[in-house]
Amino acid sequence: MAELLTGAQMRAIERAAIASGSVTGLDLMERAGAAVVEAIFEEWPDLASGDHTASILCGPGNNGGDGFVIARHLHDRGWTVTAHLYGKAEKLPTDARSNHDLWVAQGPCVPLTDRSAGSVKNMPDLVVDAIFGTGLTRPVEGDAEFVLGNLETVRTDFGVRCVSVDVPSGICSDSGKWLGCCPRVDLTVSFHSEKLAHRLEDADTHSDKVVVKDIGLPHAEQSDERAGYVWMVEPPAARALAKPTQGQKYSQGHALILSGGPGRTGAARLTARGALRVGAGLVTLGVPSKAQAEVASHITAIMQVPIANAEALTELLWDTRLNALCLGPGLGIGDQARGLVEAALPLYRATVLDADALSMFHKAPADLFELCHDRTVLTPHGGEFARLFPDLAAKLAAEPTEGPAYSKVDATRTAAQRAGCTVLFKGAATVMASADGRCSVHSAQYERAAPWLATAGSGDVLAGVITGLLARDMGPMQACEIATWLHTECALAFGPALVAEDIPEQMPDVFRALGV
Numbered sequence: 001m002a003e004l005l006t007g008a009q010m011r012a013i014e015r016a017a018i019a020s021g022s023v024t025g026l027d028l029m030e031r032a033g034a035a036v037v038e039a040i041f042e043e044w045p046d047l048a049s050g051d052h053t054a055s056i057l058c059g060p061g062n063n064g065g066d067g068f069v070i071a072r073h074l075h076d077r078g079w080t081v082t083a084h085l086y087g088k089a090e091k092l093p094t095d096a097r098s099n100h101d102l103w104v105a106q107g108p109c110v111p112l113t114d115r116s117a118g119s120v121k122n123m124p125d126l127v128v129d130a131i132f133g134t135g136l137t138r139p140v141e142g143d144a145e146f147v148l149g150n151l152e153t154v155r156t157d158f159g160v161r162c163v164s165v166d167v168p169s170g171i172c173s174d175s176g177k178w179l180g181c182c183p184r185v186d187l188t189v190s191f192h193s194e195k196l197a198h199r200l201e202d203a204d205t206h207s208d209k210v211v212v213k214d215i216g217l218p219h220a221e222q223s224d225e226r227a228g229y230v231w232m233v234e235p236p237a238a239r240a241l242a243k244p245t246q247g248q249k250y251s252q253g254h255a256l257i258l259s260g261g262p263g264r265t266g267a268a269r270l271t272a273r274g275a276l277r278v279g280a281g282l283v284t285l286g287v288p289s290k291a292q293a294e295v296a297s298h299i300t301a302i303m304q305v306p307i308a309n310a311e312a313l314t315e316l317l318w319d320t321r322l323n324a325l326c327l328g329p330g331l332g333i334g335d336q337a338r339g340l341v342e343a344a345l346p347l348y349r350a351t352v353l354d355a356d357a358l359s360m361f362h363k364a365p366a367d368l369f370e371l372c373h374d375r376t377v378l379t380p381h382g383g384e385f386a387r388l389f390p391d392l393a394a395k396l397a398a399e400p401t402e403g404p405a406y407s408k409v410d411a412t413r414t415a416a417q418r419a420g421c422t423v424l425f426k427g428a429a430t431v432m433a434s435a436d437g438r439c440s441v442h443s444a445q446y447e448r449a450a451p452w453l454a455t456a457g458s459g460d461v462l463a464g465v466i467t468g469l470l471a472r473d474m475g476p477m478q479a480c481e482i483a484t485w486l487h488t489e490c491a492l493a494f495g496p497a498l499v500a501e502d503i504p505e506q507m508p509d510v511f512r513a514l515g516v
């Protein structure tokens with residue numbers, strides 16, 4: 001999987017490469033600037049020939065230094081370029097200063113003002129935002145805020161192409177939060193690896209597209225170098241999902257999904273269908289007696305057993321072939337439901353807790369954390385997360401005043417440590433973390449945006465897909481990573497007008513496309 005870096009991690013990689021003597025900071029800046037120009041021409045081939053005009057907005061740090069390299073390279077291609085500097089040339093860091101000086105020997109550099117992106121009568125073909133990158137430490141103000149806030153108008157009303165260097169300026173590279181302004185550009189060109197900001201929060205509303213360019217820095221190979229990294233969920237390998245040719249149904253596990261009472265069984269049935277479609281050998285619904293007729297009229301391959309109360313559940317789980325559990329969808333939040341959760345967790349099965357099984361602990365989340373273990377997965381959406389971890393949710397919702405700002409990754413990692421289990425925090429960017437610090441992000445953004453997944457029952461299916469993969473003996477993090485990818489992929493494969501029932505039914509096509 002590819003890593004998603006923080007600004008500090010990126011700086012550490014850069015420092016290590018420079019210290020090794022293999023490259024200088026100036027080399028890296030030259031490569032970065034050249035890479036942005038290359039990406040611009042790849043994105044808009046019509047700009048690759050002919051003479052065009054560009055405004056390059058350069059900030060007070062090395063992001064601005066990249067901007068001066070870009071100015072020089074475009075000028076060398078015959079463009080008419082103006083650099084606009086936010087800050088004082090004397091205060092630029094050494095490499096940025098060198099590139100500033102190279103540029104002013106070739107073309108104009110004027111102070112950045114509110115008109116820097118262009119005047120109504122004099123719009124350039126291209127605006128490059130190189131004001132702030134990974135070094136943004138506080139909210140953007142003044143002329144920089146004004147210009148950046150106006151980029152959307154410059155794009156949409158005047159058709160000017162807008163490109164950000166590394167991250168759209170004003171976006172905190174570690175959290176994706178905006179600090180003082182909310183730029184919108186066509187393209188962001190980043191270096192070496194994506195930064196967390198390219199995936200967290202509403203990343204795809206700030207930039208329509210992100211391109212990562214290699215600048216010759218080494219990627220971490222040793223596991224100790226990779227510790228602390230956040231990983232981006234990628235398509236699963238077919239072999240992870242294939243069933244052994246000699247296997248029988250019991251070799252693929254037996255998932256038990258607990259259902260709510262009459263009139264509330266739909267959620268658990270969706271969960272069960274998700275578990276079955278993803279390949280659990282057997283799936284059984286545990287159903288209160290009064291709801292059995294209702295459930296029986298809806299199921300075929302899925303089985304059901306009566307579960308009247310916690311004692312009945314404990315007794316049933318003497319059968320150790322029932323190796324993965326899911327509690328929560330439609331379960332209710334009363335004492336009876338809570339008794340089931342309290343009975344299930346000490347039996348140390350792989351257990352997904354979703355929906356009601358999370359909300360029922362809102363008054364005393366610590367009671368839940370006491371019971372959780374390393375085979376437990378909590379799958380909160382934003383509201384459920386706030387019920388279980390109100391302090392973390394408040395910190396996450398607070399408007400940031402400095403960078404790096406508190407991120408969804410920070411919140412999920414702390415939540416996983418506190419609960420002592422895997423936490424999957426849902427959203428367009430779903431963040432999952434285990435108590436030992438492993439963390440990954442699944443991004444349903446940009447070309448994988450799946451707005452139709454915001455539909456009743458969609459989360460129930462996701463819980464079922466995770467449970468099915470746990471039944472198939474995957475560890476909690478792998479099950480979460482693969483399930484989130486499959487869930488989104490099913491929605492994309494189905495397309496518009498998706499309802500929750502469609503998600504599991506799309507699984508065969510998605511498996512086939514993966515080569516399973």
Ligand SMILES: NC(=O)C1=CN([C@@H]2O[C@H](COP(=O)(O)OP(=O)(O)OC[C@H]3O[C@@H](n4cnc5c(N)ncnc54)[C@H](OP(=O)(O)O)[C@@H]3O)[C@@H](O)[C@H]2O)[C@@H](O)CC1
Pocket residue numbers: 010011013014028029032059060061062063064065066093131132133134135136137138139140141165166167191215
């Ligand atoms: N790492 C790598 O491998 C490579 C990095 N490269 C490039 O370097 C970029 C990172 O450079 P960087 O560290 O100099 O940070 P950057 O964002 O340019 O600005 C920092 C300056 O802004 C200032 N400042 C901050 N907030 C402010 C505010 N609100 N309003 C006003 N000022 C504010 C801040 O001031 P300070 O906080 O120190 O007071 C400081 O002076 C990276 O994104 C990439 O483009 C490439 O060249 C290739 C290899």
Ligand SMILES: [K+]
Pocket residue numbers: 063129130131132133164165166167168169
């Ligand atoms: K930028």
